[in-house]
Each structure stands twice: as structure tokens, then as C-alpha cells.
């Protein structure tokens with residue numbers, strides 16, 4: 001008899017309240033190793049808050065977050081990162097006065113908890129920059145990177161921490177159609193070539209549906225749909241949160 005592998009990430013009953021406001025309520029989902037999961041939902045539906053609770057930027061009010069079989073809910077961000085979860089920020093926040101390589105180097109040391117040599121950190125930093133299709137020489141600077149370049153740098157910094165699970169808060173708004181496609185293909189390549197499991201947060205459905213294996217849709221902090229990208233496109237509840245009630249839609 002074969003036994004199914006336990007999920008790499010298991011979120012159960014995750015709840016986050018800010019004062020009297022519940023931003024995330026009872027969210028549960030799992031992610032299998034090697035999977036790309038799309039976490040979708042309209043603006044303000046709780047996607048980034050869910051990410052921040054997993055990544056240790058926020059302490060969950062209730063619920064459990066298990067990674068590789070161990071509870072990580074409430075651990076600080078640096079500890080979560082060292083255990084193998086890398087994340088990008090929706091709003092890129094590089095060190096603008098440092099080079100691209102220095103930005104990635106800092107991330108490599110952070111992810112390793114300071115336990116690697118400078119040479120090893122540099123190898124990890126260059127590898128991450130190349131994977132994100134950025135120059136890995138010592139001179140390339142942050143100045144001059146456009147919206148797409150800044151997102152690549154976010155990705156490179158997350159990859160330099162050598163994650164087993166990548167939480168990509170992508171938000172492709174601000175990119176043109178070709179840049180969106182390139183960003184989606186890059187995430188797919190990272191999974192295919194490196195076997196890195198990915199949770200991709202996005203509020204635009206379009207290009208995401210072509211690369212994710214499964215979709216979880218949030219609305220007002222709760223899961224309203226979980227299934228294949230195909231089923232998501234046909235689901236009336238998903239259509240309603242994205243397009244409004246049927247009677248209000250243009251014919």
C-alpha cells in the first residue's frame with residue numbers, strides 16, 4: 001500500500017485580526033512539494049496577510065502553519081527563512097545604494113543565518129541573479145531597473161536564501177503583457193529546473209492560470225474556491241468576486 005507524501009506546507013484555520021478587523025479568517029490549504037499554487041483574490045482579500053503569517057512577518061491570531069512536518073506559526077521571519085521559506089515583497093524594497101550583487105549577497109547570508117563563507121554566499125548570489133535573468137557582475141546597480149527589473153531583483157533576493165518553498169507576492173500590475181508572460185515563465189522555470197515549490201499570489205487571474213497547478217481563491221479573508229485553473233474559470237463564486245454579480249455584468 002502506498003502512503004501519500006505529507007504536504008510541504010499545511011495551513012490550517014489561519015486567522016489574523018487587526019484590532020476588531022478580521023483580515024484572514026479560518027484559511028486552510030496545503031501545498032505539495034514541487035507544486036505551483038496560485039493564491040488569488042481581489043484587492044484586500046487577505047493574500048499578503050496570509051503570506052506574512054506564513055513567513056513570520058505577522059503572528060497569526062489563531063491556526064496552524066506546518067512546514068515540512070513542523071509547526072512554524074509564530075516563528076520570527078529570519079527563522080522561517082532559515083528553515084527554507086523564501087518570500088518576495090509585493091512592493092520591492094531593495095537596498096538602493098547597494099549593487100544587485102550586494103543585495104543578493106546579503107540575502108544569501110540572511111538565509112544561511114550567517115553560517116556560510118563569503119565565497120559560498122557569492123556563489124549563491126550570482127546563481128540567484130542569473131536565475132532571475134539579472135546581470136551578476138559586481139557593478140550592476142539598482143538605479144535604472146524598471147518595474148519588471150525590480151521584481152526580478154525581489155525574486156533573486158528570495159532565491160539567494162536557497163528556499164525549498166518560494167512565496168511570490170507578485171502582483172503583476174504595472175507590467176506590460178509581455179513582461180507578465182515572462183514573469184510567469186520565469187516562475188515555472190524555477191520550479192521545473194530547481195524543484196522549488198511555489199505559492200504565487202496575484203490578483204490578476206490571466207497569465208497565472210497558464211502556469212499554476214492549482215488555485216486557491218480568497219474573498220474577504222476566507223477561501224471561496226480551491227481547484228484546477230480550468231475549474232476556477234468556470235466557477236460562479238470566483239466569477240462573482242472578480243466580475244461582480246451576474247446582473248451587474250455587461251452583456
Ligand SMILES: Nc1ncnc2c1ncn2[C@@H]1O[C@H](COP(=O)(O)OP(=O)(O)OP(=O)(O)O)[C@@H](O)[C@H]1O
Pocket residue numbers: 018021023041042043044045046047048049050090203
Ligand atoms: N497591518 C494592518 N493593520 C490593519 N489592517 C490591515 C493590515 N494589513 C492589512 N490590513 C487589512 O487587511 C485586509 C487584507 O489586506 P491584504 O494586504 O492581506 O490584502 P491583499 O489580498 O494582499 O490585497 P492586494 O491585492 O491589494 O495586495 C485589507 O482590508 C487591509 O486593509
Ligand SMILES: [Mg+2]
Pocket residue numbers: 047048049090
Ligand atoms: Mg497584497
